[in-house]
Amino acid sequence: MAPRAASKTAESSDKVSVICRALRRAIIEQALEPGAKLPEDSLGERFGVSRTIARHALGQLAAEGLIELRRNRIAVVATPSWQDARDAFDVRIQLERLVVRHLAGKLTKAQIAELNAHVDAEDRARGGSDPVSIRLATEFHILLAHMTNSPILIRYVSEIAYRCCLTLSLFSRPHSSECAINEHRAIIAALVRGDEEKVMSLMHSHLDSVAGRALVTPVPQRGRDLLDILAPYAEEAEGGRVVKLPKAARGR
Amino acid sequence: MAPRAASKTAESSDKVSVICRALRRAIIEQALEPGAKLPEDSLGERFGVSRTIARHALGQLAAEGLIELRRNRIAVVATPSWQDARDAFDVRIQLERLVVRHLAGKLTKAQIAELNAHVDAEDRARGGSDPVSIRLATEFHILLAHMTNSPILIRYVSEIAYRCCLTLSLFSRPHSSECAINEHRAIIAALVRGDEEKVMSLMHSHLDSVAGRALVTPVPQRGRDLLDILAPYAEEAEGGRVVKLPKAARGR
DNA sequence: GCTCATCAAAGTGCATGCAATTCGTGCGCA
DNA sequence: TGCGCACGAATTGCATGCACTTTGATGAGC
Secondary structure, three states, X not given: OOOOOOOOOOOOOHHHHHHHHHHHHHHHOOOOOOOOEEOHHHHHHHHOOOHHHHHHHHHHHHHOOOEEOOOOOOEEEOOOOHHHHHHHHHXXXXXXXXXXXXXXXXXXXXXXXXXXXXXXXXXXXXXXXXXXXXXXHXXXXXHHHHHOOOHHHHHHHHHHHHHHHHHHHHHOOOOOHHHHHHHHHHHHHHHHXXXXXXXXXXXXXXXXXXXHOOOOOOOOOOOOOHHHHHHHHHHHHOOOOOOOOOOOOOOO | OOOOOOOOOOOOOHHHHHHHHHHHHHHHOOOOOOOOEEOHHHHHHHHOOOHHHHHHHHHHHHHOOOEEOOOOOOEEEOOOOHXXXXXXXXXXXXXXXXXXXXXXXXXOHHHHHHHHHHHHHHHHOOOOOOHHHHHHHHHHHHHHHHOOOOHHHHHHHHHHHHHHHHHHHHHOOOOOHHHHHHHXXXXXXXXXXXXXXXXXXXXXXXXXXXXXXXXXXXXXXXXXXHHHXXXXXXXXXXXXXXXXXXXXXXOO
């Protein structure tokens, strides 16, 4: 009768996890750039909750390494160093290796369809400039992880994929996504064939090609207002129910 | 000037992280068994903080998978399934593999000394019944991870090592530690020689021997009072300063 | 013009209070 | 004796309030 938890590692109460999800999306779609400030009140205001809840959400995201929390200081979106990035990719390759081992030759028809559908979606959202395409590229890997049915693997791959994605927004050029899409298709094909070694090498070069072509660029840093930036994410969060915005504390 | 953060992944404010550390220790030393209830007020009372802080700490530990949080329900120490355990060990082996690759043949004299000192400490605390020896065995692996200087690796290995340790308290017999100690010594030796492959196989069989000899035993479940159980951990937490205990709400 | 002290505004750290939910126990009834 | 039900105690969910810290802007002194 118990629905076999599987996902949902922590994500305690609903409101907190809603905010976490929204902020994660905002970060990986680069609406929130590294270094962006996240004051508790503003978040609370935007999502229609008190500071307590916003604070809790920030704590969770900090545990995932997506934001940085320093005592008595405003939380900011994490700004990983280049060294951090290399570390992350190293670990990520090992983890994805495990995913591949779980999955090679064992995909069900439904799963194959789901993967293809996802890549089709990536195709539709093509164009490196579209923030959605960045997110989808990352979520392809997360989708693969989910198919292992291994909660730990799911959590770690998700977390590290998000972090890598964050890194990219710091170091990489606009993210040439057609390349990634083709590589994703090749990976699916090899997985279906059960050609584990092929998938491994594909995955390796795939991740490396993303990480490798990174070049250090100064952060663009457009400084929009946080309430504006988060508006679409807050809307989607509660299924379209636009949260209250009593005082239009615009232009902080 | 900035001291190059490096460690400290999340662990926001001091009080929260103190409680987290104390609970982690209590859990891996099996003072808190899987399924043990952790009401917010009791924790707050024991550590001399309000529910707010205790709650935040529980959130962090839930993110690490050490405790389980369900809406409107008392937090409990996680009770990993056997399947979870296998998953954890799979991932762990990959992660430790990375650690070994970082470290093989690259250990400094100081690091070698530190490792030997640690194993000596394990030796001293010998005896599977001593909860400290269990903790030290786990912390050997965490110590190795720390030597990689890779924040991500440190965090993941620590986390998963704790979780594996937790699993053991559910499924394993008392944990025959002399064996583990010898294996630890062998691993150090091979690491020093730079014999990467040897370390790998040692590590693999080491972890496997720990996981493999697990047998499903019904949880013992002694039901002591939470305040009693946590007393020593709360003391150590704040450097010996015993926290206030205004109302002796004994024998809940 | 530049540096440094001072102070208000903004923000976090934490405790407390109230509403809502769950848990456990005793009672009624079969 | 066994089973269901209902009510009170225990506990969580969340917002709010106050104290303390940081920030950054203003003005005095050099």
